[in-house]
Amino acid sequence: MADMHTSTQDNVTRYLSLDALRGFAVMGILAMNIIAFAMPEWAYITPLAYGGDGVADQISWLFSFIFIDGKMRGLFSLLFGASMLLVIERAETAGRSGMRTHYARMFCLLIFGLIHFYFIWFGDILVTYALIALLAVQFRQWEPERLIKWALIVYALGFVMWALQFGGLQFLQWAATQPGADADLARQFREVVNSPELQFNVTQELTVHRGGYTEIVADKLTDWTQPFTAALQALTETLPLMMLGMALFKNGFLIGSWTAADYRRWALRLAVTGLVLNALVGLWVALSGFDKITALAGFLAWSLLPRLLVTLGYAAGLLLLIDKYASSPLIARVAATGKAAFTNYLGTSIVMTTIFYGYGLGLYGSVNRAWLWPFVLGACVVMLWWSKPWLDRFRYGPLEWLWRSLARGALQPMRR
Incomplete structure (x- = not known):
């Protein structure tokens, strides 16, 4: 597999x-996001919260948890890291400041x-992505190995942090629910379980999201810091994925420079191992009654x-698939x-x-999980359906054009 099917459009090399x-990632992300679109937020984590009464719904949760949850977002994060390097490289080739271009885009x-x-x-x-990319870009000149x-x-480090927090919580749950458990431990556990953060x-949520637009917006404005706290919580997962994306672009993995045997080997090793481990976690949750x-x-x-293993395994497997069917109309539509x-x-x-x-x-809260x-x-x-015909006529998608125009401070040419 040579560098995978590059093309030049408007003096810009595309891979x-x-x-x-x-394309696969943005479609796959919806498979998980659909739960949060259609149901109260906790339903994303456990069907016990909402939409988990039927066997089909619980199987649907388990399937999503094992095969999809976080993996498509992981792919997107890898690609975001790679794209940062591409954007900076293209800007510098065109005689512009690569870092200034990056900061304008992230703003x-x-x-x-x-x-x-x-x-x-x-x-x-x-x-x-915008906030973490400001940090990730500082490592752009590092070698892939580093x-x-x-x-x-x-x-x-992120895994250790979360494992200590939730492992400790699980230990507290186990200790507090044993026969003859210490009264103080039982009280601590009740306080944790009844805390506002652990209420469904x-x-x-049904009242808010079944209401009018202004009520929904007002509800989000009451917790205006949430996007920033979410970025902080995601730091130890998203930052390393962006760094891996930069490394895998530099060493040729993401552009198809490795051999088919290499991609096949890594796809099998990583995806299979990760899926088995993830299935064990998912079954553990299911056997706990969610x-x-x-x-x-x-x-x-x-x-x-x-999740990390499966994300990288999926990337390798999809790269094999893309190379094999590169000339097919379906891959052309996925790429668009x-x-x-x-x-x-x-x-x-x-x-x-x-x-x-x-x-x-x-329809909020009225469609069963399996029927989503x-x-x-x-x-x-x-x-x-729409992406390829649009891009056959125009240089960018509508919002890509707007983003590019705002970042450059001038309207960009749209029609081909």
């Missing part, structure tokens, strides 16, 4: 591998993300290592979906909130 991977992305969070959907990831080493160190708040503490620990702590990923990501939020929230069709898959499939079909 089919990066575009198609981004605009931050504004887009804040608008997305406050006025469209609370599950925004753009603020997190990037990989420190990325894994930061990731491991289903009735409140207990909220066990589910939260599985989601935030114990799935971290499997990836080129317009920013428009597709924000457009999906607009469409899905309009379908589920009270100011739209008002047709919504995901329908949205993916739409992304694949």
Whole structure:
């Protein structure tokens, strides 16, 4: 596999591998985000909170947890790191300041993300990317080996931090629920379980999201710091993934420079190992009766290592797939979906909130978990349907054009 199917458009080199991977990622992200679009937030973590009464719904949760949760976001984070290097390189080749271009883009992305969070959907990831990218870019000149080493160190530190927190919480739960448990331990555990952070708040969320637009916006504005705290919580996962993305771009992994045997070997080693480990965590949560503490620990702590393995394994496997079917019409459409990923990501939020929230069709909380898959499939079909014809006529997706124009301070040419 040589550098995978590059093309030159408007004097800019594009890599089919990066575009198609981004296309798969933006479609895959919706498969998890759909829960938070359609149900109270805790349903994402445990079906015990909402939408988990039926066997099909619980199987749906388990399938998503094992195969999808965090992996598509992980792919997106890898690609974001790689894209930072590409943008800086292209700017410097064109005689502009690479760092100034990066900072301008991240400032605009931050504004887009804040608008997305406050006025469209609370599950925004753009603020997190914009803020963490300001740190990640400082390592852009490191060699791949150094990037990989420190990325894994930061990731491991994050794992230890979450494991200590939730492992301790699980130990407290076990100790406090044993026959003859110490009264003080039992009291501490009750205080933790009854804390506001561990309440499902289903009735409140149903009321808010079945209401009007102004009520939904007002509810988010009451917790205006959430996008920034979310970025801080995601730091030890997203930063190392961006660093790995930079390393894997530099060493040729993300652009198809490795051999097919290498991609196949890493796909099998990483994906299979990670999926088995993740399945064990998911089954543990299921066998606990989807207990909220066990589910939260599985989601935030114990799935971290499997999630990284599966993300990298998926990347290797998808790169093999993209190379094998590079000339197919479907991969061309997936790549176009990836080129317009920013428009597709924000457009999906607009469409899905309009379908589920009270100011739209008002389906919030009324569609079973298993029946959300047709919504995901329908949205993916739409992304694949519109992206390529649009990009055959125009240089950028609509929001990509707006982002580029704002970052450069001038309207960019749109038509080909």
